[in-house]
Amino acid sequence: CPSSPKHPTAASEKCGVLNVTKITEHGKKVRKNWTSSWAVLQGSTLLFAKGQGGGTGWSYYQRGSIPELLLSLLANWKHSVKRRPAVSYVNSGPVTAATKFGGSQSKPEFTVDLRGAILEWASKDKSSKKRVLELKTRQGTELLIQSENDTVINDWFKALGEMISTHAWE
Ligand code: I3S
Secondary structure (H helix, E strand, C coil): CCCCCCCCCCCCCEEEEEEEEEEEECCEECCCCCEEEEEEEECCEEEEECCCCCCCHHHHHHHCCHHHHHHHHHHHHHHHHHHCCCCCCCCCCCCCHHHHCCCCCCCEEEEEECCCCEEEECCCCCCCCCCEEEEECCCCCEEEEECCCHHHHHHHHHHHHHHHHHHCCC
């Protein structure tokens, strides 16, 4: 999984930027709020990061602005050096997807349990956008996941589908 400058420690099966909105939470319809998020797929968990975009190294990278990317990486590095504890991470507890997910730099906005989830291409009545996946979890959350890029969304469809079938009976 390619790491982003903002999430250099994320080690996972797949990650990248996706547009996402919840449409149902705990079985109840919620208002759409499309946001661009850094998504990480790890095992049976799909995580979305808080605060993607707006001045992150990754957004500079996406825009192709190398000088800004380098400055941002340097700023992030200085920041993480300051915040890094003197003792290393040995015996700091189990390393889970959530703790690996950007470490001290960001917290997951929300996580999705893929066990027993249903994934399909969203019908037109769910969104006017193209390339939209609909993900329904056992917990009664429904998400729409979208990308402007065909390859990106097809790859996510495949990866999520594989994860769901792998963990379906857990
Ligand atoms: O399914 P909807 O309600 O037509 O979804 C659209 C709205 O949520 C809209 O927000 P407001 O109703 O707050 O203006 C969003 O801006 C649109 O993006 C939503 O539709 P799409 O078709 O983009 O998922």
